[in-house]
Amino acid sequence: MKGFIIIFAIIIGIYVGRKIKKKRNTVKPLSTNKILWEELEEKYNEQQPKLYQMSLMGWNHEGRDKYIRKMKAGDPLLFVPDRNNPYDDFAVGVFNLAGDHLGYMKQDSGGIKSFGEQLHEEKIEIYGKLLGFKNDWPYMEFAVVK
Secondary structure, three states, X not given: OHHHHHHHHHHHHHHHHHHHHHHOOOOOOHHHHHHHHHHHHHHHHHHOOOEEEEEOEOOOOOOOHHHHOOOOOOOEEEEEEOOOOOOOOOOEEEEOOOOOEEEEXXXXXXXXXXXXXXXXXXXXXXXXXXXXXXXXXEEEEEEEEO
């Protein structure tokens, strides 16, 4: 009987874990994202903050490349804290306006980790766009807005 209970608990744990993983990187519906994007763009235009450029990490995993390949330079990006990331406490997921998960910001790259920490603490927002592709790798441009 103990063996059955242990196996049952493992199966339930795997099922719940998969459900949590699937829900981890979700963003709001497209219409809400467009409004959010317009608000970020307005803040960016008012503040004119410094622009940063970096490659998009993880874009070629879990089928994400199918979304990024449909995008073009200048397409908007959303930056969302991934509070359940098992590898990085301050991970920042990158999404298109449709809510498709495209990848992540790099860790510890030129102060990017501190951006991730501030984004998780809701002290900043990040405005960004796809720049294009360099050597078949997607690059993005972003700015910190408050």
